[in-house]
Amino acid sequence: MGNKQTIFTPLQLDAYQDCTFFTRKEILRLFHRYRDLAPQLVPLDYTNKPDVKLPYELIGSMPELKACPPSGRTCHECPSIINHDNPFRQRIAEVFSEDGEGNMTLDDFLDMFSVLSEMAPRDLKAYYAFKIYDFNNDGYICTSDLEKTLNKLTRNELTEEEVRMVCEKVIDEADLDNDGRLSLEDFQHMIIRAPDFLRLELHPQCVLRLTEVLHQTAQGVVYRTL
Ligand SMILES: [Ca+2]
Numbered sequence: 001m002g003n004k005q006t007i008f009t010p011l012q013l014d015a016y017q018d019c020t021f022f023t024r025k026e027i028l029r030l031f032h033r034y035r036d037l038a039p040q041l042v043p044l045d046y047t048n049k050p051d052v053k054l055p056y057e058l059i060g061s062m063p064e065l066k067a068c069p070p071s072g073r074t075c076h077e078c079p080s081i082i083n084h085d086n087p088f089r090q091r092i093a094e095v096f097s098e099d100g101e102g103n104m105t106l107d108d109f110l111d112m113f114s115v116l117s118e119m120a121p122r123d124l125k126a127y128y129a130f131k132i133y134d135f136n137n138d139g140y141i142c143t144s145d146l147e148k149t150l151n152k153l154t155r156n157e158l159t160e161e162e163v164r165m166v167c168e169k170v171i172d173e174a175d176l177d178n179d180g181r182l183s184l185e186d187f188q189h190m191i192i193r194a195p196d197f198l199r200l201e202l203h204p205q206c207v208l209r210l211t212e213v214l215h216q217t218a219q220g221v222v223y224r225t226l
Protein backbone atom coordinates (compact mmCIF):
# COMPACT_ATOMS: atom_id res chain seq x y z
CA MET A 1 0.00 0.00 0.00
CA GLY A 2 1.27 3.47 -0.84
CA ASN A 3 1.03 6.50 1.37
CA LYS A 4 -2.21 7.68 -0.10
CA GLN A 5 -3.98 4.49 0.92
CA THR A 6 -3.08 4.80 4.59
CA ILE A 7 -4.46 8.28 5.24
CA PHE A 8 -7.99 6.91 5.58
CA THR A 9 -9.40 3.44 6.03
CA PRO A 10 -11.48 2.18 3.09
CA LEU A 11 -14.53 2.59 5.32
CA GLN A 12 -13.72 6.23 6.00
CA LEU A 13 -13.27 6.90 2.31
CA ASP A 14 -16.61 5.23 1.60
CA ALA A 15 -18.25 7.45 4.21
CA TYR A 16 -16.72 10.60 2.73
CA GLN A 17 -17.88 9.56 -0.71
CA ASP A 18 -21.40 9.04 0.63
CA CYS A 19 -21.49 12.41 2.38
CA THR A 20 -19.97 14.52 -0.39
CA PHE A 21 -20.16 14.85 -4.16
CA PHE A 22 -16.54 13.85 -4.54
CA THR A 23 -14.68 10.81 -5.81
CA ARG A 24 -12.01 9.16 -3.67
CA LYS A 25 -9.37 10.89 -5.71
CA GLU A 26 -10.95 14.30 -5.15
CA ILE A 27 -11.32 13.61 -1.44
CA LEU A 28 -7.63 12.79 -1.19
CA ARG A 29 -6.72 15.85 -3.19
CA LEU A 30 -8.76 18.03 -0.85
CA PHE A 31 -7.23 16.33 2.15
CA HIS A 32 -3.80 17.36 0.89
CA ARG A 33 -4.93 20.91 0.31
CA TYR A 34 -6.25 20.97 3.86
CA ARG A 35 -3.00 19.55 5.16
CA ASP A 36 -0.88 21.96 3.13
CA LEU A 37 -2.46 24.84 5.04
CA ALA A 38 -0.73 23.61 8.21
CA PRO A 39 1.40 20.48 7.76
CA GLN A 40 2.57 20.74 11.36
CA LEU A 41 -1.01 20.46 12.65
CA VAL A 42 -2.54 17.93 10.28
CA PRO A 43 -1.22 14.36 10.53
CA LEU A 44 -0.89 12.13 7.50
CA ASP A 45 -2.81 9.41 9.28
CA TYR A 46 -6.52 10.05 9.75
CA THR A 47 -7.51 6.50 10.58
CA ASN A 48 -7.87 7.40 14.27
CA LYS A 49 -9.92 10.51 13.55
CA PRO A 50 -7.51 13.03 15.05
CA ASP A 51 -9.07 15.99 16.79
CA VAL A 52 -7.73 18.66 14.45
CA LYS A 53 -9.21 22.01 13.59
CA LEU A 54 -7.57 24.66 11.40
CA PRO A 55 -8.10 28.30 12.35
CA TYR A 56 -10.21 30.50 10.11
CA GLU A 57 -7.18 32.65 9.25
CA LEU A 58 -5.78 29.70 7.28
CA ILE A 59 -9.08 28.59 5.74
CA GLY A 60 -9.94 32.14 4.66
CA SER A 61 -6.62 32.47 2.85
CA MET A 62 -7.59 29.85 0.26
CA PRO A 63 -8.02 31.34 -3.21
CA GLU A 64 -11.52 29.85 -3.58
CA LEU A 65 -12.69 31.88 -0.63
CA LYS A 66 -10.42 34.84 -0.71
CA ALA A 67 -10.71 36.55 -4.05
CA CYS A 68 -13.64 37.69 -6.09
CA PRO A 69 -13.07 36.38 -8.66
CA PRO A 70 -9.91 34.34 -8.13
CA SER A 71 -6.92 35.49 -10.13
CA GLY A 72 -6.82 34.32 -13.68
CA ARG A 73 -10.59 34.27 -13.98
CA THR A 74 -13.00 36.93 -14.98
CA CYS A 75 -16.46 37.45 -13.70
CA HIS A 76 -18.82 38.44 -16.47
CA GLU A 77 -21.57 39.09 -14.00
CA CYS A 78 -19.87 41.91 -12.18
CA PRO A 79 -17.20 43.30 -14.53
CA SER A 80 -17.04 46.62 -12.77
CA ILE A 81 -16.35 45.16 -9.36
CA ILE A 82 -13.61 42.58 -9.66
CA ASN A 83 -10.45 41.38 -8.03
CA HIS A 84 -11.05 42.23 -4.46
CA ASP A 85 -11.60 40.22 -1.35
CA ASN A 86 -14.73 38.15 -1.22
CA PRO A 87 -16.79 39.97 1.41
CA PHE A 88 -18.50 36.73 2.39
CA ARG A 89 -15.53 34.48 2.99
CA GLN A 90 -15.70 34.63 6.75
CA ARG A 91 -19.43 34.13 6.81
CA ILE A 92 -19.17 31.13 4.48
CA ALA A 93 -16.52 29.57 6.73
CA GLU A 94 -18.64 30.27 9.80
CA VAL A 95 -21.67 28.56 8.33
CA PHE A 96 -19.74 25.44 7.40
CA SER A 97 -17.76 25.16 10.61
CA GLU A 98 -19.06 23.11 13.45
CA ASP A 99 -17.91 25.69 15.99
CA GLY A 100 -19.67 28.47 14.07
CA GLU A 101 -16.52 30.59 14.10
CA GLY A 102 -14.94 29.50 10.85
CA ASN A 103 -12.38 27.12 12.34
CA MET A 104 -12.60 23.89 10.39
CA THR A 105 -12.15 20.21 10.90
CA LEU A 106 -11.43 18.15 7.82
CA ASP A 107 -15.10 17.11 7.77
CA ASP A 108 -16.23 20.76 7.79
CA PHE A 109 -13.75 21.51 5.04
CA LEU A 110 -14.96 18.67 2.80
CA ASP A 111 -18.59 19.63 3.42
CA MET A 112 -17.92 23.20 2.39
CA PHE A 113 -16.16 22.31 -0.84
CA SER A 114 -18.80 19.73 -1.60
CA VAL A 115 -21.67 22.22 -1.33
CA LEU A 116 -19.74 24.82 -3.31
CA SER A 117 -18.94 22.31 -6.05
CA GLU A 118 -20.84 22.25 -9.30
CA MET A 119 -22.16 18.78 -8.49
CA ALA A 120 -24.17 19.95 -5.49
CA PRO A 121 -27.90 20.16 -6.21
CA ARG A 122 -29.69 23.47 -6.27
CA ASP A 123 -31.75 22.82 -3.16
CA LEU A 124 -28.69 22.17 -1.08
CA LYS A 125 -26.99 25.31 -2.36
CA ALA A 126 -30.15 27.27 -1.63
CA TYR A 127 -30.21 25.94 1.91
CA TYR A 128 -26.64 27.07 2.55
CA ALA A 129 -27.04 30.39 0.74
CA PHE A 130 -29.96 31.03 3.08
CA LYS A 131 -27.84 30.19 6.12
CA ILE A 132 -25.07 32.48 4.90
CA TYR A 133 -27.48 35.43 4.71
CA ASP A 134 -29.15 34.58 8.00
CA PHE A 135 -26.50 36.37 10.02
CA ASN A 136 -28.18 36.07 13.40
CA ASN A 137 -28.97 32.37 12.83
CA ASP A 138 -32.65 32.68 13.72
CA GLY A 139 -33.92 30.76 10.71
CA TYR A 140 -35.18 33.82 8.81
CA ILE A 141 -33.68 36.48 6.62
CA CYS A 142 -35.05 39.66 8.10
CA THR A 143 -34.37 43.31 7.35
CA SER A 144 -31.28 43.45 9.54
CA ASP A 145 -29.80 40.38 7.81
CA LEU A 146 -30.46 41.96 4.42
CA GLU A 147 -28.92 45.26 5.52
CA LYS A 148 -25.83 43.41 6.60
CA THR A 149 -25.68 41.49 3.34
CA LEU A 150 -26.11 44.60 1.29
CA ASN A 151 -23.53 46.62 3.21
CA LYS A 152 -21.02 43.82 2.82
CA LEU A 153 -21.70 43.45 -0.87
CA THR A 154 -21.52 47.13 -1.64
CA ARG A 155 -18.78 47.95 0.87
CA ASN A 156 -21.01 50.52 2.47
CA GLU A 157 -21.28 52.50 -0.74
CA LEU A 158 -25.03 52.92 -0.47
CA THR A 159 -26.63 55.52 1.73
CA GLU A 160 -28.80 54.41 4.62
CA GLU A 161 -31.85 55.45 2.65
CA GLU A 162 -30.81 53.36 -0.36
CA VAL A 163 -30.13 50.34 1.82
CA ARG A 164 -33.53 50.68 3.45
CA MET A 165 -35.19 50.98 0.07
CA VAL A 166 -33.52 47.91 -1.37
CA CYS A 167 -34.28 45.81 1.70
CA GLU A 168 -37.92 46.82 1.57
CA LYS A 169 -38.10 45.98 -2.09
CA VAL A 170 -36.49 42.57 -1.68
CA ILE A 171 -38.76 41.67 1.21
CA ASP A 172 -41.80 43.09 -0.54
CA GLU A 173 -41.16 40.97 -3.64
CA ALA A 174 -40.07 37.76 -1.97
CA ASP A 175 -42.11 37.60 1.24
CA LEU A 176 -44.91 35.25 0.18
CA ASP A 177 -46.66 34.88 3.53
CA ASN A 178 -46.39 38.57 4.45
CA ASP A 179 -44.74 38.11 7.80
CA GLY A 180 -42.12 40.72 6.97
CA ARG A 181 -39.18 38.35 6.75
CA LEU A 182 -37.94 35.65 4.40
CA SER A 183 -38.27 32.01 5.38
CA LEU A 184 -36.29 29.35 3.56
CA GLU A 185 -39.41 28.75 1.48
CA ASP A 186 -39.71 32.44 0.50
CA PHE A 187 -36.03 32.40 -0.38
CA GLN A 188 -36.35 29.28 -2.52
CA HIS A 189 -39.21 30.85 -4.44
CA MET A 190 -37.11 33.92 -5.07
CA ILE A 191 -34.36 31.72 -6.46
CA ILE A 192 -36.71 29.77 -8.72
CA ARG A 193 -37.67 33.07 -10.33
CA ALA A 194 -34.03 33.86 -11.00
CA PRO A 195 -32.53 30.82 -12.70
CA ASP A 196 -28.97 32.13 -12.74
CA PHE A 197 -29.08 33.58 -9.30
CA LEU A 198 -28.00 30.65 -7.21
CA ARG A 199 -25.42 29.11 -9.44
CA LEU A 200 -23.55 32.35 -9.68
CA GLU A 201 -24.28 33.66 -6.32
CA LEU A 202 -23.29 30.83 -4.06
CA HIS A 203 -20.05 30.44 -5.94
CA PRO A 204 -17.97 32.57 -3.60
CA GLN A 205 -16.14 34.26 -6.43
CA CYS A 206 -19.39 35.31 -8.05
CA VAL A 207 -21.17 36.33 -4.92
CA LEU A 208 -21.33 39.86 -6.24
CA ARG A 209 -24.03 38.90 -8.69
CA LEU A 210 -26.40 39.86 -5.93
CA THR A 211 -24.74 43.25 -5.65
CA GLU A 212 -25.45 43.96 -9.24
CA VAL A 213 -29.06 43.00 -8.81
CA LEU A 214 -29.45 45.00 -5.65
CA HIS A 215 -27.55 47.99 -7.01
CA GLN A 216 -29.88 48.20 -9.95
CA THR A 217 -32.86 47.87 -7.69
CA ALA A 218 -31.43 50.64 -5.55
CA GLN A 219 -31.17 52.89 -8.52
CA GLY A 220 -34.76 52.29 -9.37
CA VAL A 221 -34.04 50.05 -12.31
CA VAL A 222 -36.59 47.30 -12.49
CA TYR A 223 -34.73 44.05 -12.47
CA ARG A 224 -37.35 41.43 -13.07
CA THR A 225 -35.32 38.39 -12.12
CA LEU A 226 -35.32 39.25 -8.45
CA1 LIG B 1 -32.03 36.07 10.66
Ligand SMILES: [Ca+2]
Nearest residue numbers: 175179181183
Ligand atom coordinates in the same frame (compact mmCIF):
# COMPACT_ATOMS: atom_id res chain seq x y z
CA1 LIG C 1 -42.14 35.45 4.93
